[in-house]
Amino acid sequence: MVIFDFDQTLVDTSSVEKFRSTKNWGAVMAQASSLPVYGGITELLAELDGAGHTLAIVTKSPDMVPRAFIRAHNWPIKIVVGHHQVRVKKPNPEGLLLAMSKANVTPNTTYHVGDHSQDTEASRRAGVVALGSAWGCSDISDLVKSKPDRLFHTVDELGAFLKSAAVSIS
Template sequence: MVKIETVLFDFDGTLADTNSLIAQSYLHVLDKYFPGKFQTEESVLAFNGPSLEEVFSSLDKANAEQMIKEYREYNHARHDEFIEVFPDVPEVLASLKKAGVKLAVVSTKKKELLQHGLEFLNIHEYFDVILGSGDFTKVKPNPESLNIAMERLEANRESTMMIGDNPQDIEAANRAGVKGVFVEWSCKSLADVASYQPYKTVKTMRDLEQLIIAENNGGDK
């Protein structure tokens, strides 16, 4: 069994609990353009995952650019109020880093806000590579961002995992030829990604740590 030497993480919904922030940002904008149509966080759950361009263009192509602008303004203004790190994330990142595993963040989030979020949560130091919007031209599920991260880390596909909470993360992993691991601690369920056949699923960050330890010990628990 090939040892896991590189782990790529999504940010929103994987390392950071930003589900309410994302939902409230969508509701803020959509209430203006579609009054009364979207009223609960559950009503915009499907928008958590695809890029802003994809979501807003599908709703109103003519106003998509302005809606993205308003979304980002609200999201940035309320960012620190809503964002939290998921349980055990700092501890497991520190453990993986100490074990010599190369770590990267691969997100569609705007690079400046992504870096701020990592710093705000005090986990910035664990990552060798941080990729956000602007570092690549094609978003997940296109594997471009994963390929760029692996190139910068001089990583082998066979020894790389991609960790994420959305179908886009798992499909991107599959298309990049790496092991896609789905996390069940966010707002999407296994049913949402089952058709993409994730390599593994984990319920907690500690489960992920144990998975990597097991892989690197040849499958022994």
């Protein structure tokens, strides 16, 4: 299983950060169709799905935002855990554990891709492999300090790694 963070990992949401920080989700949704997906993401998701891998999104945002992208881009993601589905947000591992439970997988077959030190911490606490996504970060120092198991600067690097690790992901 591969679990992705949403903001700054799959989609560049930096232009709506002011709305996200004030929980103005209506304003976020009003601009959602203009938010850019990082190059290669849609193709990577299709390749992973085509190879039979379970894909999920776990985000601190409401699930309506990533669900809109799943519909608009026909992403093969069936499991989405947003902040309304958990009692405690990342870095608590509750969202990751819930996604794994829905997929009926174990931590030793799960990768978590995220752009923030809280993603790395949640991965550690859930017992999954922490993969850092630096392509959406303006400052990667906190992500580097969190010491993810692997750090990727491009979507292509992540894709190559996940394809090479395909034997162990489900």
